Amino acid sequence: MEREIDQLEPDAEALPASDAERLAESLDAEENTLKPEFVRRVADALEGEDRDAVYALVEPLHPADIADLFELLAEDDRPLLATAISDLMGGEVLAELNDHVRELLVEALPAGTVADLAEQMETDDAVALIEDLDEDDQAAVLAEMEPEDRAAIESALAYPEESAGRLMSRELIAVPEHLTVGDLIDYLRENAGLTTEFWEVFIVDPHHRPVGTCLLSWILRTPRHVALSDVMKRDQTLIPVLMDQEEVALRFQKYALISAAVVDESGRLVGQITVDDIVHVIQEEAGEDVLLLSGAGEGDINEPIRESYVARVRWLIANLLTAAVASTVIATFEGTIEKMVALATLMPIVAGLGGNAGTQTLAVTVRALATNQLVATNAWRAVRRELAIALLNGATIAVVIGLAVSVLFGNTQLGLVIAMAMLTNIVIAGLAGVFVPLTLDRLNADPAIASSIFVTMTTDSMGFLVFLGLATVSGLVG
Numbered sequence: 001m002e003r004e005i006d007q008l009e010p011d012a013e014a015l016p017a018s019d020a021e022r023l024a025e026s027l028d029a030e031e032n033t034l035k036p037e038f039v040r041r042v043a044d045a046l047e048g049e050d051r052d053a054v055y056a057l058v059e060p061l062h063p064a065d066i067a068d069l070f071e072l073l074a075e076d077d078r079p080l081l082a083t084a085i086s087d088l089m090g091g092e093v094l095a096e097l098n099d100h101v102r103e104l105l106v107e108a109l110p111a112g113t114v115a116d117l118a119e120q121m122e123t124d125d126a127v128a129l130i131e132d133l134d135e136d137d138q139a140a141v142l143a144e145m146e147p148e149d150r151a152a153i154e155s156a157l158a159y160p161e162e163s164a165g166r167l168m169s170r171e172l173i174a175v176p177e178h179l180t181v182g183d184l185i186d187y188l189r190e191n192a193g194l195t196t197e198f199w200e201v202f203i204v205d206p207h208h209r210p211v212g213t214c215l216l217s218w219i220l221r222t223p224r225h226v227a228l229s230d231v232m233k234r235d236q237t238l239i240p241v242l243m244d245q246e247e248v249a250l251r252f253q254k255y256a257l258i259s260a261a262v263v264d265e266s267g268r269l270v271g272q273i274t275v276d277d278i279v280h281v282i283q284e285e286a287g288e289d290v291l292l293l294s295g296a297g298e299g300d301i302n303e304p305i306r307e308s309y310v311a312r313v314r315w316l317i318a319n320l321l322t323a324a325v326a327s328t329v330i331a332t333f334e335g336t337i338e339k340m341v342a343l344a345t346l347m348p349i350v351a352g353l354g355g356n357a358g359t360q361t362l363a364v365t366v367r368a369l370a371t372n373q374l375v376a377t378n379a380w381r382a383v384r385r386e387l388a389i390a391l392l393n394g395a396t397i398a399v400v401i402g403l404a405v406s407v408l409f410g411n412t413q414l415g416l417v418i419a420m421a422m423l424t425n426i427v428i429a430g431l432a433g434v435f436v437p438l439t440l441d442r443l444n445a446d447p448a449i450a451s452s453i454f455v456t457m458t459t460d461s462m463g464f465l466v467f468l469g470l471a472t473v474s475g476l477v478g
Contacts (some may be wrong), residue, residue, distance in 0.1 A: 001355040026061060032117050034065060042410065046073075046080045054084040067096035068106070079108050091121035094129055100303055103132050104149035111137070116143035122197075123170045124185025124277060129154040131166070165241040166333070167281065168262040168271030169193035175204040177211060182224030184214070199258045199274070203232045208268045210236065210261045225271070238263050241270055244280045250372055252278045315453070329461050333468035336423050342409055343468065346418055348402065351463035354425035357393060358455040361386050361433025366448050383434055394423035413476050417459050421467035425459060428466075432458040 008268055026038040045053040058066060058081075063440070066088065070078050071200055082089055083107055094102055106129065118126040118141065125216045130153060132139055138157075142150050152170050159165025173194060175184055201219065203212040214233035222231050237255050251257065253276060264272040286472065326454065330337070330347075337343050366380070368374035372381055376397055402419030406412045434456045437447030471477055 017136070017361045026057070027065065034068055034072060039069065039352050042069065042071060042081070043077055046077050046084065051084040054081065055088075056426070058088060059462075060084050063090065063094045066093045067098075071098050072103050075104070078105060081298055082108075089117070091117050091119075091125065095121055095125040099128075099132060100130065102245075103377075106133065107312070111140035112144045114141045119145060119149050123152050123156060123271075124167055126153055127166055131157060131161070154270045159241060164245065164246045164262050164273060167245050167248065167272075167275070167277055168239075168273050170271045171197075172202060172211075172261075172272040173198050174208070174269055175206050175228070177205065177227075177229045177232070179228050180224060180268075181219055181222045181226050181228065183226060183414040184219060185224065197274075198272075200262055202269060202272070203228055204269055210238065210263065210269045212236065226415035230440055236261065238262045238267075239273060241265070246370070247346060248273060249278050249281045253282075280464055318453050319456070321454055323460070325457055325477045326460040326464055329464045330468070333464075333472065336468055336477050338473045340471070341470055342411075342414065343477075346414075347406065347464055350418065350421050350425055350467045351460045353397060353422065354429040354459035355456055357390065357426045358429035358459045359452070361390070361430050362437060362455050365434045365437045366451065369447055379438060383431070383438075386430045386434045387427070390427045391423075393430075394426035397426060398423040413473075413474065417470045417474055418467065421463070425463040426468045428462050429455070429459045 024104060029370050042054060042057050045057065058069065061069065066085070068083060073081060078101065097105070109117075114129070119131055121129065126149075130141055133141065142154065145153070156166055156168075156170075173188070175187065179187070198216075200213045200215050202210050203214060205211050212234045213236050214228060214232045218231055237251055237257060239251065239260050241264050242264050248260075252260070252273075257275065259272050259274045262273055264270050278303075309339050364373065365386075368382070376477075398419040401422050402415040404415075405418050406415030409415070432455045436458075437451045440447040440451060
C-alpha cells in the first residue's frame with residue numbers, strides 16, 4: 001500500500017531541469033518572494049530590449065509570481081514586460097495583480113484584448129477587472145465579449161460594490177434533487193463545459209431554489225443507486241445577494257464554510273462564493289480598518305501620489321484643528337505654567353500616556369465591532385470591562401509616575417498632582433476609546449474612519465486640563 005501511495009505523489013522532477021533551476025534562482029525559498037537580483041535581471045533585459053531573455057526568465061513563474069514581478073518593476077517597465085510575455089498574460093495573472101497596477105495595464109491594452117482576458121477568468125475576477133474601468137472603456141470591452149459572458153458581467157455590475165453579488169462566481173454545479181448519485185456522476189463526466197473548481201454540488205428544486213448540498217467526498221463514496229435527496233445535507237448557509245462582503249466573510253469564519261450558495265430576493269440560486277475569495281476579503285477589510293484608523297487612505301504603495309495626498313491631507317488638517325483645542329487649554333493656564341516650569345516638562349507625559357491608553361481601547365473596540373463580537377446586547381458589559389482595565393492601568397501608572405516625580409523634583413505635592421491627573425486621563429481615555437466608536441457605529445458611520453481623531457483630541461485636551469487644573473486649584477503654584 002505504501003508503494004502505491006508513493007506512486008500517486010507528484011514527481012519532484014516534473015519540471016525540466018533548466019526550468020526547475022530557473023525557478024529556484026528566481027524565488028527566495030524562505031520568504032516565498034522574488035529575489036532582488038532576479039528582478040534586476042528582468043529589468044536589465046527589458047532595458048536592453050532582449051525579449052527572448054525576458055520570456056525565458058519569466059516563463060517558469062507561477063501566475064501569482066508574475067503578478068508580483070509587475071508590482072516590483074518600475075512603472076515604465078510594466079508595459080514592456082506585458083508586451084514581452086504577451087502569451088503568458090492570461091486571466092490568472094491579471095486576477096492576481098494589484099488593483100492600481102492592473103488598472104494602468106488594462107488602460108494600455110485594446111478593448112478586444114481585455115475582453116479576451118476577461119473571458120478566460122472566473123466571473124468574479126472578470127468583474128473585478130472591468131468594474132475599475134471608466135464607463136466608456138467598460139462599454140467598449142463588454143461590446144467585444146461573447147453575449148453569455150457579457151450578460152453575466154453586466155448582471156454582476158448591477159449589484160452594489162462590495163456586495164455578495166459582486167463577489168460571487170456564477171460558475172457552479174446545480175442539479176435537481178430527483179437524480180441519483182450515478183446520474184450526477186455521469187452528468188459531471190459527460191459535460192466538459194462545466195466548471196472544474198468546486199467542492200460541493202448544489203441541489204435545487206424546480207424553481208431553482210437551493211434545497212441542499214452534496215460534498216464531492218460524499219458523492220465519491222456513495223453507491224450509484226442512492227438518490228441525492230437521501231444523501232444531501234439539507235442545512236446550509238445561504239448568502240443574500242445584497243449582503244455586504246464583510247458580513248459574508250464573518251459568516252464563512254463563524255460557520256467554517258468552504259463555499260456557500262448566493263440567492264436573490266426570491267430565494268433562487270444565482271451564484272456561489274468560495275473560501276479563496278473570502279481570504280482576499282478578510283485581508284482587504286482588516287487592512288482597510290487599520291489604515292482608516294491612521295487616516296492613511298488605501299495605504300497602497302502602488303496608489304498614485306495625488307490620490308494618497310488627497311486621502312491623507314484631509315485628516316492631517318482635521319488633526320490640526322483638534323490640536324488647536326489642546327493648545328487653547330494650555331493657553332488658558334499660561335500663568336500657572338509661568339510660575340512652575342516643571343509643569344511644562346511633565347504635561348506632555350500625561351497627554352501622551354492618555355493617548356496611548358485610548359488607542360489601545362480604540363483598537364480593541366473597532367476590531368470587536370468589525371467582527372460582530374461587540375453588539376448592542378453586550379455593549380454595556382464591554383464599557384464596564386474597559387473601565388475596569390483603565391482604572392487598573394491608571395492606578396499602576398499613577399503610582400509609578402507619582403513616586404518618580406516626587407523623587408526627581410523633590411516635591412511630593414507635584415507627584416500627587418501628576419498621579420491624580422494620570423489616573424483621571426487614562427480613565428477618560430478608556431471611556432473615550434470605547435464610547436466614540438460605539439457612537440459612530442450607532443450613527444451608521446464607519447467607526448474606523450474618524451474615531452482616532454476624536455479620541456486623540458479628548459485625551460490631549462483633557463490631559464492638559466486635568467493636570468494644569470489640579471496644579472492650579474491644589475495650591476501647588478503660589
